[in-house]
Amino acid sequence: MTEPAGTDEQSDKKAEPTLLEQMGGISGLIYSSVPVVVFVLVNSFFGLQAAIWGSLGSAVAIAVLRLVRKEPLQPAISGFFGVAIAAFIAYRTGSAKGFFLFGIWASLVYGGVFLASVLVRWPLAGVIWNVVNGTGTAWHKDKPSRYGYDIATLALALVFGARFVVQRWLYNADYTGWLAFAKIAMGWPLYALALLVVVWAVRRSDKRLKAIEEERAAEEENTEAALRLKYSRTPNEA
Template identity: 65%
Template sequence: MTEPPKTSAPDDADDKAEEPTLLEQMGGISGLVYSTVPVLVFVLLNTLFGLSPAIWGALGSAALITLVRVVRKEPLQPAISGFFGVGIAAFIAYRTGSAKGFFLFGIWASLVYGSVFLASMLVRYPLVGVIWSFLNGHGMSWRSDRKAMFAYQIATLTWVAVFAARFIVQRWLYDEDQTGWLAFARLAMGYPLTIIALAVTVWAVTRAGHRVKKLAADTDAEDREIEERLRAKYSGKPEPESA
């Protein structure tokens, strides 16, 4: 009689293999490259041919990137978000009649995002922890742990600093009519700063996750001890000594 083939626990392995990394959720390395193309096309065409060709060139490059992602069966969410972002930026540039208007939406978006992240810290619901708990269904038990709360506050503060830096620098360049340097700042302060903030976020999520697991383990141990005491009480056996 032959033994059935041994199988390792595939569920956990498959879940880990299928779970996308933060970089993959942002579109991967290709997403980093794709995000720079519409900005570079806009600045180049604006320098050579003027505002209108630059607007259409940026829109065309964003549409082409979306099409390429469809053909290559890559994640569409980053491409679609990028396309709408370019569309809004191009519309503002068209309405203002100025090339620097292309960057205005991103400037004010940084201010709004930074303000929301800062407000979440002040009310002690740091947005990094709230978002992570919502996406993974971990609950909000981490708020009762001082170290987990501190980790999420630090991660949220990092995002506040990133958005604040983008707004301050790019708003100053916008006021100075430095369109070329504005484009450079947009690229230099885009994914590079985002990757730094994501690194801090990973640290916070890992640290808080360990704390939540410890809290859950302690709670389970207390529940088991209470259960054993209740059984001993009603069975007439001596109660177990607590550790």
């Protein structure tokens, strides 16, 4: 019995990983919090040096666990480098709160870049999404689509800005424990809320572009039909 046409195409679409899966799934979101928790707990009981090695060890353990379980390694690898940079800064500053310094300033930089992209009328939410999916720049030529991506980009900029303001204040106040809590609470949970705005912008843009394409195709079909009718007439009819 032959399979209906389009079955393979549907299977490919179903097999395409979701955004959550690309980030490592739910387990990946949990794993990303482990080195931070380990760092704070070990620092409280055994000091900075032990906390640094503990956070690095937990990051390596997570990578090994992902390898054994045949899960995507990319989130674990990028997470390890993030922890390594944070641990190095903590070591150089000689302070536990230094572990969070890289993330604090990275939030400011990311927020500034996202905000600047809106000001130059190339919102990064639209640029990144359409580059990754290879859908071109038609969205940029459609003002309502671009405005939707402006809102999504500003939502992401707001997330990064809020992270910087809150965590910078906690850093200056020497609240290392609260810094860890803020880093986790304002991490993926807050990022997920901004992604909802991105999803809204993507669906809105896709719907508009599809309607525009269908309208254009209908106009071309009508034009072709009119030309065929015109040239199919006999001289007497003309």
